[in-house]
Amino acid sequence: MPLFKTNAIVIRSLNYGESDKIITFFTTDFGRLKGIAKGARRSRKRFQNALGLFSHLRLIFFDKEGMGLVRAESCDILHSFPKIKEDLKKILYGNYYLELVNEMAGEREENREAFELLLSFLSNLESTEPQEEQLRLFEIRMLSLFGYHPNMKRCELCKRDWEDLKECPTVFFSFEKGTMVCERCSKAWNHLVPFSLGTARLIEKVSQLELPKIQRLRFTLQALSESREILPKFINYQLGKEMKSLKALRGIEANLSSHLPLSPGGRGTG
Ligand SMILES: [Zn+2]
Numbered sequence: 001m002p003l004f005k006t007n008a009i010v011i012r013s014l015n016y017g018e019s020d021k022i023i024t025f026f027t028t029d030f031g032r033l034k035g036i037a038k039g040a041r042r043s044r045k046r047f048q049n050a051l052g053l054f055s056h057l058r059l060i061f062f063d064k065e066g067m068g069l070v071r072a073e074s075c076d077i078l079h080s081f082p083k084i085k086e087d088l089k090k091i092l093y094g095n096y097y098l099e100l101v102n103e104m105a106g107e108r109e110e111n112r113e114a115f116e117l118l119l120s121f122l123s124n125l126e127s128t129e130p131q132e133e134q135l136r137l138f139e140i141r142m143l144s145l146f147g148y149h150p151n152m153k154r155c156e157l158c159k160r161d162w163e164d165l166k167e168c169p170t171v172f173f174s175f176e177k178g179t180m181v182c183e184r185c186s187k188a189w190n191h192l193v194p195f196s197l198g199t200a201r202l203i204e205k206v207s208q209l210e211l212p213k214i215q216r217l218r219f220t221l222q223a224l225s226e227s228r229e230i231l232p233k234f235i236n237y238q239l240g241k242e243m244k245s246l247k248a249l250r251g252i253e254a255n256l257s258s259h260l261p262l263s264p265g266g267r268g269t270g
Contacts, residue, residue, distance in 0.1 A: 001062040003073065006030060008059040009118055011098040013051055015041065023051055023072065024102060025059060028115050032105040035061055035070040046074045054081045054094055054122055081126045092252060093130045095245040097121055097138055103239050104146040114145045117211065124215055132228070133219050135246075137206055139231040141214070144207040148238050150178045152200040157185035162197060169197040173230050175237040193233075195226040203227065 011032075012024035021040040025033045040047045050057050051072075056079040062071040084090040101118055105111060121138050143149055154161040155171070156179040165171065165182055172181050172192035180200055186192055202223050206214055219227065236242050 001064055001071075003060065003062055004029075004070075005058065005060050006033075007078070007115075008033070008057055008075075009098075009115070009122070010051055010053055010055045010057070011102050013053055021051055022069070026101050026105060026115060026118060027059065028112055029110055031109040031111055032102065032107050033061075033070060034068075034107070035072045037072040040072070047072075048075070048077060050075045050077045050080070052080070052085070053098060054084055055079070056081070056119060056122070079123070079126075081122055083126045084122065088252065089130050089249075090125055092245060092249040093125055093134065094122060096135065096243065096249060097125075099243050099245045100138070100142055100235070103241070103243070104142055104148075111145060114142065117141050117145065120211060120215070132224060133217065134215075136219065136224070136227045136231055137214050137217065139235060140203055140206040140227075143231075143235070143238075148178065148235075149207060150180075150203070150234060152180050152204040155180060155182040155185055157181055157188060162201060165197055170194050171197055171200055173234075175234050178234065178238070193229055195230060196222060199223045199226040199230075203231075 006027040006029040008025035008027040010023055011026045014022045016022045016036065019039050019042045021037045023035050023037055025035060027033050037047060037051055040051055055077060057075040057077050059075045060073045062073055081094075084094045097118060101114065105114065117138070121134065124134065150173070155165070156174075156177060160182055168183050170183055172183070172186040172189075172194055173179070174181060174189055174192055176191060177189075181189060181192065198220075199222070202219065206217065209217070232243065232246055
């Protein structure tokens with residue numbers, strides 16, 4: 001059986017039988033790859049506890065025919081992201097990143113940019129406090145990288161662009177068509193949500209910017225609330241399902257905010 005090497009991030013990990021694990025990896029060279037790690041729960045030598053969620057590793061695997069499960073032979077940990085695993089909010093953010101990749105990535109379809117993006121967001125989560133912008137930035141970039149890029153540049157129907165629409169800054173988004181329409185044309189379609197031209201421009205900007213620059217972007221409160229209304233629902237619509245980890249995150253956040261006083265010097269000056 002041919003032997004392969006690649007860098008990988010563990011995006012799902014399930015115990016299987018007495019001592020094995022079924023792992024879904026997101027890899028630099030093969031995109032999403034599902035494999036079995038025989039004896040992973042016994043053999044510390046070969047897998048060094050490397051197969052937990054979020055682990056970034058150098059993977060060696062056997063592949064019979066380029067079909068079905070590969071057989072993980074060994075792996076060396078590059079980053080285990082211990083601080084993510086110690087903090088409930090970080091775990092929830094990280095789980096959402098992994099779930100999005102797992103749902104969007106094609107089996108054995110290489111997407112190096114998406115790999116670099118996931119690694120960069122995990123590294124950022126490891127070293128900084130989770131901020132809601134991060135979720136939205138990740139969603140925007142992943143939508144683009146996996147071919148779901150929404151049209152935020154001009155009205156889909158009359159083709160007027162940002163410049164032409166300056167006078168009427170409220171526009172609408174169609175989840176079904178993944179596009180913006182202007183107020184005048186909005187009568188033609190159903191199931192639209194209103195949002196501002198400013199947020200449309202921001203989403204477009206985020207999808208174009210170089211990776212190192214996007215981590216520093218801050219949203220206004222309006223952009224944050226509008227993008228929260230649009231992006232997760234657009235993803236649900238495109239994938240035909242709700243992301244479980246985002247639902248869990250929202251549940252925990254609602255719970256926390258009902259027990260903690262609002263801090264006056266907190267975020268939101270955007
Ligand atoms: Zn229009």
